Amino acid sequence: AQSVTQLDSHVSVSEGTPVLLRCNYSSSYSPSLFWYVQHPNKGLQLLLKYTSAATLVKGINGFEAEFKKSETSFHLTKPSAHMSDAAEYFCVVTEGSYNTDKLIFGTGTRLQVFP
């Protein structure tokens, strides 16, 4: 079965400094991987996705992630944090067949941004 492990439950950064949110995955075949963001009292929004094309994936709001098969990692980065980036971030992998695949969520990383 596929799974994802988010290595940090909380990350704190200062505004203007880089952001790194770590995610390792387990998959028996080439996975599709995603990062979703959840702002307080809101639903989740897709940041970016990897589906076996380019290994460096660019998403919205300046975020990007690199798929590293040798390390089974899909870490999320941003060069300079903004106050509005404070939210919870979920690393997600697909499981199942083409038409009935399901999303398997990590436990989330809460990002705090200090002024």
Add this chain to the structure above:
Amino acid sequence: NAGVTQTPKFQVLKTGQSMTLQCAQDMNHEYMSWYRQDPGMGLRLIHYSVGAGITDQGEVPNGYNVSRSTTEDFPLRLLSAAPSQTSVYFCASSAGPTRFQPQHFGDGTRLSIL
């Protein structure tokens, strides 16, 4: 654009009561799903549907029923509420398989079972 609309936003129930969480989308999406979110556990799939008349179980289906009579609506029913079902429930929809199409989430229903 309304997107995915969930009602109610908040609900308190007593153990043993039943209720239906409503979910409607106006994007003509075939795929719809229900998740629950509990602290420290991420989101877990309850039930999902790949089109009207077609539903299937996810990771944690016990205690919940669904039906899909129209493309737009995907209600989630709690037949006899239990304190373990206290959670935040999210409905999501997508235009196709989740590995290719982004899921659009509602803002959630916060449910407390006393």
